[in-house]
Amino acid sequence: MSEAVKDAPAAAPATATPFTDRLRRPAPYLWLTGSVLLLLFPFYLDRFWLQAGLFAMAAAIGAIGLNLLTGSTGQLSMGHAFFLAVGAYGYCILAGESGTENGHALTGLGLPTWLAAVLAVLLAGAAGGLFSPIAGRLSGAYLGIATLALIFIGQHVLFNADSLTGGFNGRPVPPLSLFGLTFDDAEVVVAAVPFQSSEKLWYLGLAALLAGGLFARGVLRGRPGRALNAIRDHRIAAGVMGVPVARYRAGVFVLSSMYAGLAGVLLALVFQRTVPEYFGMILSLEYLAMIVIGGLGSVAGAVIGAAFVSLLPQVLTHYSDSLPLVSAPGTGGIAPGEASRYLYGAAVVAVVLFLPGGLARLKNPGEKKK
Amino acid sequence: MTTFIELLLGGLSIGSVYALIALGFVVIFKATEVVNFAHASLLLAGGYVTAVLHDDIGFWPALAVGIAGAAVVGSAVEFFVMRRYRGSDQSVLAIVTIGVDILLTTELTRRMGTDVLSLGDPWGDDVVTIGGVTLAETRIAAFLVAGLLITVFLLAFRFTSWGVSMRAAAENPQTAALMGIRLGRVSLSAWAVAGALAAVAALFLTVFPTPGLERATSLAALKAFPAAILGGLDSTTGALVGGLVVGVTESLATGYQSDLSFLGRGIGDLAPYLVMVVVLLVRPAGLFGTKELSRV
Amino acid sequence: SEKAKSSDDGAADKNGVKTGEGVTDSKITLGALTDMTGVYASLGKSVTQAQQLWVKETNKAGGICDRQIELAVRDHGYDPQKAIGAYTELEPDVLGFTQFIGSPFVSAVESRIDGQDKGIVLPQAWSANLVGSKYVRVIGATYDVETINLIDFLLDGKRIAKGDKIGHVYFEGDYGENALAGSKHAAKEAGLTVVEQKIKPTDNDMTAQVSALKQAGVKAVVISAGPRQAASLVGVAAATGFKVPVVGNNSAYAPQLLATQAGAALQKDYYIGASTLPIGDAAEGPAKLAEAYAAQYPKDGLDNGVIAGYNAASVFGEALKKACASKDLTREGVDKALLTIKDFGADFGIAHDFTDPAAPSTRQTVVMKPDAKTPGGLKVVRPAEVAPAAESFTLKP
Amino acid sequence: MTAAPAPLTVRDVTVRFAGLTALDAVSFTVEPGSVHAVIGPNGAGKSTTFNVLSGVYRATSGSVHLGATELTGLAPHTIAGLGVARTFQNLALPPHATVAESLMLGRHRLTRAGFVASGLRLPSATREARRHLERVREIAEFIGLDKELDFPAGALPYGKQKLVELGRALCMEPEVLLLDEPIAGMTAEERRRTAAVVAGVRDSLGISIVMVEHDMGVVMRLADAVTVLDFGRRIAGGTPAEVQNDPAVVQAYLGAQE
Amino acid sequence: MATLEIRELSVGYGPVRALRDVSVDVPAGAITAVLGGNGAGKTTLLRAVSRTLGFHRGTGTGTIRFDGRPLEGLRPAQVVAAGVIQVPEGRQVFARMTVADNLRAGALGARGGRKAAAAALRRVHELFPVLADRAHQRAGLLSGGEQQMLAMGRALMAAPRLLLLDEPSLGLAPLMAARIAETVQEINAGGTSVMLVEQNAAIALRLASTAYVLDVGEVALDGPAGELAASDEVRRRYLGVVDETAAEDAARAEGVTRTLSRWSA
Numbered sequence A: 001m002s003e004a005v006k007d008a009p010a011a012a013p014a015t016a017t018p019f020t021d022r023l024r025r026p027a028p029y030l031w032l033t034g035s036v037l038l039l040l041f042p043f044y045l046d047r048f049w050l051q052a053g054l055f056a057m058a059a060a061i062g063a064i065g066l067n068l069l070t071g072s073t074g075q076l077s078m079g080h081a082f083f084l085a086v087g088a089y090g091y092c093i094l095a096g097e098s099g100t101e102n103g104h105a106l107t108g109l110g111l112p113t114w115l116a117a118v119l120a121v122l123l124a125g126a127a128g129g130l131f132s133p134i135a136g137r138l139s140g141a142y143l144g145i146a147t148l149a150l151i152f153i154g155q156h157v158l159f160n161a162d163s164l165t166g167g168f169n170g171r172p173v174p175p176l177s178l179f180g181l182t183f184d185d186a187e188v189v190v191a192a193v194p195f196q197s198s199e200k201l202w203y204l205g206l207a208a209l210l211a212g213g214l215f216a217r218g219v220l221r222g223r224p225g226r227a228l229n230a231i232r233d234h235r236i237a238a239g240v241m242g243v244p245v246a247r248y249r250a251g252v253f254v255l256s257s258m259y260a261g262l263a264g265v266l267l268a269l270v271f272q273r274t275v276p277e278y279f280g281m282i283l284s285l286e287y288l289a290m291i292v293i294g295g296l297g298s299v300a301g302a303v304i305g306a307a308f309v310s311l312l313p314q315v316l317t318h319y320s321d322s323l324p325l326v327s328a329p330g331t332g333g334i335a336p337g338e339a340s341r342y343l344y345g346a347a348v349v350a351v352v353l354f355l356p357g358g359l360a361r362l363k364n365p366g367e368k369k370k
Numbered sequence B: 001m002t003t004f005i006e007l008l009l010g011g012l013s014i015g016s017v018y019a020l021i022a023l024g025f026v027v028i029f030k031a032t033e034v035v036n037f038a039h040a041s042l043l044l045a046g047g048y049v050t051a052v053l054h055d056d057i058g059f060w061p062a063l064a065v066g067i068a069g070a071a072v073v074g075s076a077v078e079f080f081v082m083r084r085y086r087g088s089d090q091s092v093l094a095i096v097t098i099g100v101d102i103l104l105t106t107e108l109t110r111r112m113g114t115d116v117l118s119l120g121d122p123w124g125d126d127v128v129t130i131g132g133v134t135l136a137e138t139r140i141a142a143f144l145v146a147g148l149l150i151t152v153f154l155l156a157f158r159f160t161s162w163g164v165s166m167r168a169a170a171e172n173p174q175t176a177a178l179m180g181i182r183l184g185r186v187s188l189s190a191w192a193v194a195g196a197l198a199a200v201a202a203l204f205l206t207v208f209p210t211p212g213l214e215r216a217t218s219l220a221a222l223k224a225f226p227a228a229i230l231g232g233l234d235s236t237t238g239a240l241v242g243g244l245v246v247g248v249t250e251s252l253a254t255g256y257q258s259d260l261s262f263l264g265r266g267i268g269d270l271a272p273y274l275v276m277v278v279v280l281l282v283r284p285a286g287l288f289g290t291k292e293l294s295r296v
Numbered sequence C: 001s002e003k004a005k006s007s008d009d010g011a012a013d014k015n016g017v018k019t020g021e022g023v024t025d026s027k028i029t030l031g032a033l034t035d036m037t038g039v040y041a042s043l044g045k046s047v048t049q050a051q052q053l054w055v056k057e058t059n060k061a062g063g064i065c066d067r068q069i070e071l072a073v074r075d076h077g078y079d080p081q082k083a084i085g086a087y088t089e090l091e092p093d094v095l096g097f098t099q100f101i102g103s104p105f106v107s108a109v110e111s112r113i114d115g116q117d118k119g120i121v122l123p124q125a126w127s128a129n130l131v132g133s134k135y136v137r138v139i140g141a142t143y144d145v146e147t148i149n150l151i152d153f154l155l156d157g158k159r160i161a162k163g164d165k166i167g168h169v170y171f172e173g174d175y176g177e178n179a180l181a182g183s184k185h186a187a188k189e190a191g192l193t194v195v196e197q198k199i200k201p202t203d204n205d206m207t208a209q210v211s212a213l214k215q216a217g218v219k220a221v222v223i224s225a226g227p228r229q230a231a232s233l234v235g236v237a238a239a240t241g242f243k244v245p246v247v248g249n250n251s252a253y254a255p256q257l258l259a260t261q262a263g264a265a266l267q268k269d270y271y272i273g274a275s276t277l278p279i280g281d282a283a284e285g286p287a288k289l290a291e292a293y294a295a296q297y298p299k300d301g302l303d304n305g306v307i308a309g310y311n312a313a314s315v316f317g318e319a320l321k322k323a324c325a326s327k328d329l330t331r332e333g334v335d336k337a338l339l340t341i342k343d344f345g346a347d348f349g350i351a352h353d354f355t356d357p358a359a360p361s362t363r364q365t366v367v368m369k370p371d372a373k374t375p376g377g378l379k380v381v382r383p384a385e386v387a388p389a390a391e392s393f394t395l396k397p
Numbered sequence D: 001m002t003a004a005p006a007p008l009t010v011r012d013v014t015v016r017f018a019g020l021t022a023l024d025a026v027s028f029t030v031e032p033g034s035v036h037a038v039i040g041p042n043g044a045g046k047s048t049t050f051n052v053l054s055g056v057y058r059a060t061s062g063s064v065h066l067g068a069t070e071l072t073g074l075a076p077h078t079i080a081g082l083g084v085a086r087t088f089q090n091l092a093l094p095p096h097a098t099v100a101e102s103l104m105l106g107r108h109r110l111t112r113a114g115f116v117a118s119g120l121r122l123p124s125a126t127r128e129a130r131r132h133l134e135r136v137r138e139i140a141e142f143i144g145l146d147k148e149l150d151f152p153a154g155a156l157p158y159g160k161q162k163l164v165e166l167g168r169a170l171c172m173e174p175e176v177l178l179l180d181e182p183i184a185g186m187t188a189e190e191r192r193r194t195a196a197v198v199a200g201v202r203d204s205l206g207i208s209i210v211m212v213e214h215d216m217g218v219v220m221r222l223a224d225a226v227t228v229l230d231f232g233r234r235i236a237g238g239t240p241a242e243v244q245n246d247p248a249v250v251q252a253y254l255g256a257q258e
Numbered sequence E: 001m002a003t004l005e006i007r008e009l010s011v012g013y014g015p016v017r018a019l020r021d022v023s024v025d026v027p028a029g030a031i032t033a034v035l036g037g038n039g040a041g042k043t044t045l046l047r048a049v050s051r052t053l054g055f056h057r058g059t060g061t062g063t064i065r066f067d068g069r070p071l072e073g074l075r076p077a078q079v080v081a082a083g084v085i086q087v088p089e090g091r092q093v094f095a096r097m098t099v100a101d102n103l104r105a106g107a108l109g110a111r112g113g114r115k116a117a118a119a120a121l122r123r124v125h126e127l128f129p130v131l132a133d134r135a136h137q138r139a140g141l142l143s144g145g146e147q148q149m150l151a152m153g154r155a156l157m158a159a160p161r162l163l164l165l166d167e168p169s170l171g172l173a174p175l176m177a178a179r180i181a182e183t184v185q186e187i188n189a190g191g192t193s194v195m196l197v198e199q200n201a202a203i204a205l206r207l208a209s210t211a212y213v214l215d216v217g218e219v220a221l222d223g224p225a226g227e228l229a230a231s232d233e234v235r236r237r238y239l240g241v242v243d244e245t246a247a248e249d250a251a252r253a254e255g256v257t258r259t260l261s262r263w264s265a
């Protein structure tokens, strides 16, 4: 080839190779500072903030899963909350002991809690697999609303299968034990700081989020990710290129359900009791908002979006006394609950408007979505 | 047997209200390919305007203003929000409408407070009895209005240039523009029409036998989702049939819940979704929807 | 770090009053976890405003134990995550909670309350599932007991008799299912049959339910749902010529309903039970409160949430006073004080007894009837009374 | 890879759509290692033939065999797995993915990494990706796309996009390559270059190529055999020269030569 | 006189410069051809005229006047209303609508009344009988060539004053391509000016009176079509006329020596 042809094009966009990608990421010390901060939080923040952070971590895990499905494969799902419920309740049923509570009989298998957690995630995946006749065949709005059916079915089961779910009462969540460490409220003093469930769970949440994030990133950057994107962009062409479309659609649905299941287990551990009300349609919509706000198809986006959507109301309520505009409840004016909804609604609209790639783009505007 | 007929007719009558709501979804979807989650809040807006005005200016003028008001709100949503996203991914747009819905619903419920508002309709709690079966007059009105509006839109979509523009704009905005179609005007009109339809639906959703308009009314509007999907998101006929199917399913499942109690009680809400899932398994684009078309 | 353990309990002020969380030398902070933007917004608003009124009055009268009362309010909008978050946030800084709307959320934190936090929580929910905790104390008759009393009212008036069927339309969830347990018990005692109709809060149209109940031939209907459902049920029943009495729990009515199409029907043959007198009652307690409330919040209507909220706050206040007297304003001290309150709140029609955590504070129910002419829209038709079937009923085995 | 490529046999394939017979008992055989052109007027059924061959459409009757393997009724991805690759007449490229990614998609059938291996970044997956990226570069260079590897395919001009399609199909290392109008929308010079690529593929890889093309010049130059369709029926077949002078073909397709 | 004047037009898509100072005239009643290789900017030029650059996030500077009236600042629909109709690249039929509805959509921008539309429809059916046969089929299911015919027919429904054609013969069989050429000539004879972008330079240069050659966003050559057709450069690059030396040149420049070996791993 002639020399002239080898000249790089004038406006070469970011290269796709992982290596150069790594170079473009913020300097390692930024990561280091961030990690150290995250690791130190339990020593300084009180339970409220830790719990809020844990909610955000669980949401982030769930959002990563949804983003695999909706962002990367173009399969709209409004049934994510259902799989969260499967994870949360699955864990309780598998780990809980049989017995009676408030006069209701509760069935539990009493498995070791770590095993129950793993099985609960698998159970959520299996639930996703059961839905694959639909998930493999439908797309777009039809799939979105078909998955809405899961929410209604789920809530119905949660309320009615008393002996498994505890009905409206919910079930107590057995604390997780891992390597002899139990994530309950029994105090363990670390560096003169009493560690209760939130402090302990914090590290568990971080680990789960990190693992989940890295895994999803690997999937997206690898062969399956390409196949998923191809299905999103051109279903028939994907098939002709050798991608088994229905199997991949079903597969990613299962994977995303497993992420939801993991998020559900973590949420259950934080809540310490499962409540059926939680796993409703609003929750599913919040997850959708997370991935759009953060950026469709990107792992970092899911995390950022989840943090945003899940922390915003908590922060606003917390500071409701000192924020202008927002008035304390019962004094007339805009209640913090309302203010946070205004903000959150406006954020969904505005982020998409001004940052078409989501908040994740802010960090690194040049970077390709992924 | 009379119970069955009573439940059936009751289901058809509430079903026609769902059909009206579903029609609003269908109009937006046909014109912009967007699933409009903000429809419930348009409904709330229309109902609210009617409710606050009827005491002062009478029911019919209030309803007219309510319809116009909801149309204006719909247009405003299009003009200030949706227009800026033209060409974005379908699911992104759907999620944007969720954002809009949150904003509108919060504002409206804040205004409504905790009241139950009456729309001041002239039908009151009058009923007609046909062969031992009683039906609320409001529901008969709803049935007639839904049938009429759906026929009108069916014809409009098929035969007017507005309908052609709308479908063209939905499918390929750029080429539609090359045909001289004013995209802005088309989608603005779609949103305005959807708003107006929502206001009409709001009326029928909140008059007797339901007590009135209040903050939870928008939740009831969600029942139009399975209706729209079941019928086919881009089909006006589908909206009608879907609405009726949902109404009847819900009514029968409720009425016979004692006999169905092995499924757990209170499956009235759930049954339409189950029917929807079964329909989708057989017909992935709903009963009357256009199948996903693709050839290479 | 700040979180590092330092012992701060057991501190005592200059008067020798022991203090703990939520109490300083000049201030007692109480929490209120309410719903002013979600499904229970109308209840939450009245309860909260009434409690704020109580705080104001109490502070004006010099506070309690030389301390001003402060109410920290968090609106969770009936969202579990926010509710639990708000509890976690306020718990370290308050002495206890005068209000916690949403019994599922109360259940969710109950093990924390009983296990470690040990602050008093007065939920605004009347589910029997909440009874039994030393710290979570339900004020008033629980839904099951209330329902038994309501059915007794019907039996009393000879509206139904042995062998009849009664319908029960109830919400999925805590409230409805607890009430159902009551009606089943009452039915068993009186030889009735219950025809169940379970609904969801999104159901606003009771046409199908009425059809089904009519077909089943029920002689009366119990409704354990929201005001809207009650209005629709009563309205449809009246319009279709299904003339049976309808009784509802205290949450199945709101005065705003009188302005709707169902208003007339509601005033005919609909009865509501509650553990307080209606706010519009001529008795001194409600009358004084109604006046003060109307002066403070002229724009807002009066409903029974006002009494419920005010009553709960006063109970807490009474416990604080007793705790102050025994020089112990810690959570433990207040709890001990509450356990000695035996006969409180009779101004609102019913005296409450908090000495036994395993029982509701009362088993009496006032039966009322909607009435457009009284403020608050309710008038008493049967004063506080306990049905024999309710005397010994317990939900928990 | 297989030493002796297999013939592709199309026997009596009929495809009917509601009220329309798009293919009517069409038969032809593609000899191993040859370039076989399918020509005919618009709507004759050429793309439909491709759609049957690649499994996108199901034949109403008739059969397709690759060697001894029956392709009829198999799913598209299974057929792709057997080594049949194709391009699309109307581009089917992901708009935002880079050219490199689009080409890597072509490697799908040759690679193994699944959700678990990719998610855990097992060494096997990483190694595999690296090796195949290398090959993708090679192919891109071969068809003259090496400069565009990092561009989003959607922003390339039409002609380049057609090349990406060709490259993606080549990346599947096919035994049979189906090209639907590979040089439409190119200037004469670009056509020549693309034709050279196609010829180069046949010569260096020895695979069978089935090509739909309206540019008779290119068909004449490249094709070893030609099948002519009209209204879904095969109206002629043979060497390019034979076909070119067939009066039926002239009348239905070519028109009076200039 | 209806003339299109493009002056100093520069267009960019984000960082990509697609056109640089391009000036083109389409005289009234004439056919003007624009040639150029892939990525030369032909489509971009047409987009700039029809004001649809915005759909591709493109921005431009320079002036474009039609009949002396500046087109900048108009919306696409207003350009159509002025009588400028474009046949987009790559067919772009409304796939889910029927063939008949596609044609109706084409008539939306027409200025004539119902009668004119009926006449136009008759004419289109005459030109492309298959469109009449398939009137109720969904356009997305047509074959590639049939879609191209539909795209062309749709534009004719609008009775344009200036027709912008982006590769109208793309994917058409030789017979049909000739038919299109005739049609273009006929339309032109009826008083419609035509700006023709074509890869098939032979046809384009035969039809056009003047031609422009774009190269990487700039006008490389322009002049009467006959003259251009005779020039070596155009003959070699666009007309496919290969003489000995040119072929050798080409072979060297294109690196035909490249080979691909079999993947063996």
Ligand SMILES: Nc1ncnc2c1ncn2[C@@H]1O[C@H](COP(=O)(O)OP(=O)(O)OP(=O)(O)O)[C@@H](O)[C@H]1O
Pocket: B295, D017, D018, D020, D021, D022, D040, D041, D042, D043, D044, D045, D046, D047, D048, D049, D089, E141, E142, E143, E144, E145, E146, E171, E173
């Ligand atoms: N899925 C389908 N449904 C209905 N008709 C179809 C379908 N696919 C193809 N057809 C019809 O079958 C006929 C053959 O189409 P095909 O695409 O095979 O033609 P072609 O030979 O490739 O033409 P071109 O050269 O124009 O691309 C056309 O008339 C087309 O309209």
Ligand SMILES: Nc1ncnc2c1ncn2[C@@H]1O[C@H](COP(=O)(O)OP(=O)(O)OP(=O)(O)O)[C@@H](O)[C@H]1O
Pocket: D154, D155, D156, D157, D158, D159, D160, D185, E013, E016, E017, E018, E036, E037, E038, E039, E040, E041, E042, E043, E044, E045, E056, E057, E089
């Ligand atoms: N949407 C777009 N985004 C970014 N760049 C674009 C876009 N469309 C075109 N370009 C770039 O602009 C330049 C001109 O493209 P254009 O499509 O106008 O070429 P063309 O002459 O029509 O080519 P072809 O003959 O292949 O159709 C090319 O370099 C192309 O990559």
Ligand SMILES: [Mg+2]
Pocket: D046, D047, D048, D089, D180, E143, E144, E145
């Ligand atoms: Mg074809």
Ligand SMILES: [Mg+2]
Pocket: D158, E042, E043, E044, E089
């Ligand atoms: Mg072009």
